[in-house]
Amino acid sequence: MKTFYKIAQYAFKLYIFLLVLFVISCGSRNASNGSYRSTTVSYYANKFNGKKTSSGETYRHSKMTGAHKSLSFGTRVEVVNVENDRSVIITVNDRGPLKPSREFDLSQGAFKKIADLNEGVVKVKYRILK
Structure with missing residues (x-):
């Protein structure tokens, strides 16, 4: 009987531990607390137009994606x-960017909403929407 209680206590502690890990991972991945983070962004080259993204969608440079x-x-x-306060809402449909200093690559259409294409790379702030 004593062994049964020890096993039950261990199982309960493991259950709580896994539950806490699950809640933390769900909450930190896509939740927004309304605060902005800073990074730099660029945009996809024309050669990717019409190619498949990591999500399986076809990349279209006119769509608001990243x-x-x-x-x-x-x-x-x-x-x-951050320079002109122009904003765009994008939908993540691909993996990247390859540059470690950037968190996003935008479609050309999305980039044009916030900056001139000749700029190439711009400083931005972003927040994840619910």
Whole structure:
């Protein structure tokens, strides 16, 4: 009987531990607390237009989409150019960017909403939308 209680206590502690890990992982991945984070962004080259993205969608440079290393596909993100305050809402549908200093690559259409294409790379703030 004593062994049964020890096993039950161990199982309960393991259950609580796994539950806490699950809640933390769900809450930190796509939840927005309304605060902005800073990064730099660029945009996809024309050669990718019509090619498949990591999500399986076809990339279209006119759509308001972007790539991120880990956000779930379908996550909506507000991206704001810190120089001119112009913003765009994108939907994550690809993986990237390859540059470690950037968290997003935007479609050309999304990038044009916040900056001139000749700029190439701009400083932004972003927040994940619910």
